Amino acid sequence: MSFDDLRVKVGRKPITIVELVLDTCANVYGTSPCTAAVGVTGAQKCFNTYKTCQDTANYAKSSKTYRFTEESSYLPIGENIFPCITGLDIAPTQIDAKGFSVSASVTVTLKDFPHHDRGIDPYASTRGSVQGSFFGKLRARNIYMENRVLKVSTGYIDNNRVIYSQSRTYFIDRMEGPDANGVVKVYGKDALRFADAEKAKAPAQSSGLLNADLTDLATSLTLIPTGVGNSYAASGTIRIDDEVMTYASKSGDTLNGLTRATDGTTADTHDQAAKVQQCLRYTAQSITYILNDLFTTYAALDPAYIPLADWTLENDTWLSTFQSTVLITDPTGVKDLVEEIIEATGCILWWDDIAAEIKFKVLAPPLPTDPPMQLDETSNILAGSFAVADQQKERVSQVINYYLLKSPIADLKRENFNSVSIQVDTTGESLNAYGTSNAREILNRWVPTDQLAAEIGARLLTRYKETPRQISFNLDAKDATLKTGDYVDVLSRLIQDTAGNPVRIRYLVTESREMVVGSTYAYKALQVQSASGSAALIAPDATPDWTAASDTERRSYMFISNDAGLMSDLAQGPHIV
Numbered sequence: 001m002s003f004d005d006l007r008v009k010v011g012r013k014p015i016t017i018v019e020l021v022l023d024t025c026a027n028v029y030g031t032s033p034c035t036a037a038v039g040v041t042g043a044q045k046c047f048n049t050y051k052t053c054q055d056t057a058n059y060a061k062s063s064k065t066y067r068f069t070e071e072s073s074y075l076p077i078g079e080n081i082f083p084c085i086t087g088l089d090i091a092p093t094q095i096d097a098k099g100f101s102v103s104a105s106v107t108v109t110l111k112d113f114p115h116h117d118r119g120i121d122p123y124a125s126t127r128g129s130v131q132g133s134f135f136g137k138l139r140a141r142n143i144y145m146e147n148r149v150l151k152v153s154t155g156y157i158d159n160n161r162v163i164y165s166q167s168r169t170y171f172i173d174r175m176e177g178p179d180a181n182g183v184v185k186v187y188g189k190d191a192l193r194f195a196d197a198e199k200a201k202a203p204a205q206s207s208g209l210l211n212a213d214l215t216d217l218a219t220s221l222t223l224i225p226t227g228v229g230n231s232y233a234a235s236g237t238i239r240i241d242d243e244v245m246t247y248a249s250k251s252g253d254t255l256n257g258l259t260r261a262t263d264g265t266t267a268d269t270h271d272q273a274a275k276v277q278q279c280l281r282y283t284a285q286s287i288t289y290i291l292n293d294l295f296t297t298y299a300a301l302d303p304a305y306i307p308l309a310d311w312t313l314e315n316d317t318w319l320s321t322f323q324s325t326v327l328i329t330d331p332t333g334v335k336d337l338v339e340e341i342i343e344a345t346g347c348i349l350w351w352d353d354i355a356a357e358i359k360f361k362v363l364a365p366p367l368p369t370d371p372p373m374q375l376d377e378t379s380n381i382l383a384g385s386f387a388v389a390d391q392q393k394e395r396v397s398q399v400i401n402y403y404l405l406k407s408p409i410a411d412l413k414r415e416n417f418n419s420v421s422i423q424v425d426t427t428g429e430s431l432n433a434y435g436t437s438n439a440r441e442i443l444n445r446w447v448p449t450d451q452l453a454a455e456i457g458a459r460l461l462t463r464y465k466e467t468p469r470q471i472s473f474n475l476d477a478k479d480a481t482l483k484t485g486d487y488v489d490v491l492s493r494l495i496q497d498t499a500g501n502p503v504r505i506r507y508l509v510t511e512s513r514e515m516v517v518g519s520t521y522a523y524k525a526l527q528v529q530s531a532s533g534s535a536a537l538i539a540p541d542a543t544p545d546w547t548a549a550s551d552t553e554r555r556s557y558m559f560i561s562n563d564a565g566l567m568s569d570l571a572q573g574p575h576i577v
Contacts, residue, residue, distance in 0.1 A: 014519070015157045016088060017069050017081065017165065018108050020172070020186065021149035022142045024048045024064035029123060033058045045123040047141045066120075066138070068110060076157065080119055082134070084111045086183075090152065090168070092353075093190065093484050095510040097394040097464070097526060099348040099363065100339055104190040106152055106170050112136065112182035135177065135184045145172045150188040154514060168353035190351035191358055194299040195338055201331035202298035203280035208232065208253075209273045214240070216267040219258045223276060229253035237262070237279040239329040240270045242409055244279065263327055264407045279408075280328040287322055287345055287446070288315040288360060291338065295358070299334045311360040318362035319345065324446045327408040340412075344446040346456045348508075350485055359485050363463065363508070363528070372487035372506060375473075381492075382520070385474035388494050391526065396464040398439035399423045399457035403447040412443040421450055423457035425465040468527040469495070471507060480521035484512045488525060505529075 025048040027034040036054035038045060046052040053059050067081045075081060087109035094102040115134040117124040124130070139145075150172050155165025170188030177184035194200060208223035208231070223229050229252050232238075237246050238255070244265045248257025255276075261267040282290055288311040295301040315322075322345065328337070342349055345362070352359050366372055375381055402417040410416035428434050440460065447453045471490060475482065482488055491504040507525035515522045543553055 013157050015069060015155060015165070016085065017067055017153040018085060019151040019153070020066045021063050021151065022066065022145060023050060023148065024062050025053060026060040026062040027058065045126060048122050049141045051143050052141055084113060085109070086111050088152070090514065092511055092513045093350050095348055095350055095484065095508070097391070099342045099346070101192060101348070101350040103192045104170065104351055104353055106150065106188040108186045110135065110184045110186070112178040112184055133178060133182070139175060145175055148172045150186065166354055169356035170353065190353060191301060191305050192351050194301040195295065195334040200299035200334040202294055202334050202337060203278050203328060203331055204298065205331045206231065206275065206277045208276045210240070210270060210276060211272065213272050214270040216260065216269050220254060220256045221258065221276070223253045223255070226253060232278055237281050237327065239277045239279055239409065240274050241268065243268050243270070244327070244329060244408060265409060277329065282324055282326045284323040284325055286315050287319055287324065287341060287347070288312055290324060291341060291349070291360070294334050294337055305357055307357045314360055314362055318364050322452055324448060326445055329408050341446055343442055344444040344456070346459050348485065352483065352485070361485055363459070366487050372489045373482055374489045376491040377493065380475060380479050382474040382476060386492055386494060387472045389470050391468050391470050394464055395434070395438050395467045396440045396461060397425045397428045397434065397437050399460050400439055400441045401444055401447065401453040401457050402442065403444040403453050405445045412445065414443070417443070419450065421453035421457055423454065423461045425461055428465050463528055469505070470524060470526050472522065472524045474515065474520055474522050477519055477521065482509055482512065482523060484509050487528070
C-alpha cells in the first residue's frame with residue numbers, strides 16, 4: 001500500500017515525524033585516519049561532531065538523522081523515534097502578484113527529557129554516569145546547526161506499524177531552549193533563505209586595497225594586505241571609486257594589463273588604500289543561467305535543490321531570445337537581484353517543500369500537453385469553503401519599463417536609464433471604465449531591447465488590466481494533488497457571467513496549506529485569465545504536415561493554415577486570432 005492509497009482510506013491514522021539531519025564524523029575515534037587519543041588530545045572521547053572533534057584535520061563530515069513525533073503517536077516498532085513533539089506550525093510558501101515568493105517556514109515545539117545516550121553517543125559505554133537532558137546535550141554537541149536540513153513528514157501509519165508519508169524540506173534557522181520548563185523550539189526556513197540580503201551578496205565583498213596611489217594612466221596595480229590577491233579572479237573587472245576597469249592577468253597580489261575607464265566610466269587617479277572591488281559581469285546570458293549562478297555561487301546553495309534542466313526547458317520555451325548583459329559593480333543582496341529579475345521578466349520563483357526544489361515558471365498560458373486541473377463546487381471543493389475577494393491594488397493600467405542603465409555605477413532610479421517602454425490600457429483608464437490610472441514601474445537593468453520590454457509589459461497588462469480575483473477553497477486529501485505554482489481552472493456559482501451562468505476562470509495557486517494533517521488542504525489562488533485559451537508553439541521543421549501529425553503534435557504546435565484557421569482536412573487547429 002502507498003501513501004496515496006492510505007490518504008483515501010477510511011480510518012487512516014495520521015502521523016507527523018520531524019527529522020533533524022545534523023553533521024557527524026564518519027571516522028571511529030582513535031582508529032586511522034583519526035589520530036585522537038584519550039589523555040593525549042582529550043580527556044574523553046569525542047561525540048563524533050565537529051564541535052567535540054580532537055583531530056579536525058581528519059574530520060570526515062557525514063550526517064546523522066534524529067527523528068521525533070507526537071507524544072501520543074501510534075509508533076512503529078523497532079525504530080528510534082522520540083515521542084516529544086508538542087506543537088507544529090507550518091507557514092507555507094506564498095507567491096504575490098509580482099511573482100515574489102514569501103519564504104515558507106516551520107516551527108517545531110518539543111519537550112526535553114532525560115536520556116541515557118545509547119544510540120546517540122557512539123561511545124556511551126566508555127563513559128561514566130549519564131548527566132543532563134536529550135536536547136541540552138544535543139545543542140552542546142552540535143552548535144553548528146544553522147542551514148542543516150529539517151524535514152517534516154506527514155502521513156499515515158497502518159496496522160503493521162509501517163509509515164507512509166510525504167516530506168517537506170526546510171533548513172534550520174535556529175534552535176531555542178531548553179527553557180526552565182524543558183521547552184525546545186526549532187525554527188526552519190526554505191531554501192530561499194540562502195539568498196537573504198544580509199547573508200549573501202553578489203559580487204562578494206572584496207577586501208583588497210591599493211598599496212599606493214594610482215595614476216589615471218597606470219596599467220597595473222598591487223593589492224594589500226599581502227595574500228589578498230588569492231581572493232580575486234585570474235582576470236576580470238574591478239571598480240575603484242567611480243572608475244571601472246578590466247585586468248588581463250594576475251601575479252600574486254598584482255593585477256596586470258589594466259584597461260582603464262571601461263563601461264562608460266572615466267579614468268581617474270585613486271588614493272592609496274582605496275578599495276578595489278571585484279565586479280560581477282554577465283555577457284549575453286539566459287535568465288536561468290544568471291539565477292542559478294546567483295544561488296549556487298553567491299548564496300552557496302547546494303545545486304541539488306535547483307532542477308536546472310527543468311528551468312532551462314521553461315526558459316527555452318518562453319524566453320529563448322532573452323539574453324542579459326549586465327555588470328554589477330557593488331556587492332548587492334542576492335535576494336534583491338533575484339527579485340529584480342523576477343519582476344523584469346514576468347516569472348515566478350518559489351520553494352517546493354515536497355519536491356525539495358526551487359521552482360521556476362514563466363507566467364505564460366499553459367501548453368495543450370499540460371492542461372490545468374479543473375475543479376468545481378459539486379465534485380471537488382469542500383462545501384462552504386469557497387470564497388472570493390477582489391484585489392483592486394493588483395489591477396494594472398500601465399506598465400512603465402525603464403531599461404538600459406546609463407552606467408553600471410548608477411543607482412536604480414528613473415533618471416539613470418536611457419530608455420523607457422510604456423504599455424497603457426486606455427480603455428480601462430477611460431471614464432466609462434475604471435476612470436483611474438494604476439501604473440506599475442519596473443526599474444529594469446536586465447532587459448536588453450525595446451521589443452522584450454514591450455513584450456513583458458504587454459503580458460503583465462493583459463494579465464492584470466481587469467481587477468483580478470483571489471479565491472480560497474479547501475480540498476479533501478484525496479483531491480489535494482494541486483500544488484503552489486500550478487494553474488487551475490475553477491467553476492463556481494459565486495462567479496457568474498452576465499446571464500447568471502457560472503464562469504470557469506483560470507487561476508495561479510499562490511498558497512497551499514495542510515489544515516488538518518492527513519485530511520484537509522486549504523488553497524489560495526489569484527486570477528490570471530479566463531480558462532478559454534492556451535498556448536501553442538511554432539512547429540519545428542521536422543514536424544509532419546497537419547494531416548500526418550499525431551494528436552499530441554496537433555495539440556502542441558501551430559501549423560500554417562488558411563485565413564479561417566482551417567487545415568487541408570478542414571479541421572480547425574491552433575491559430576492566431
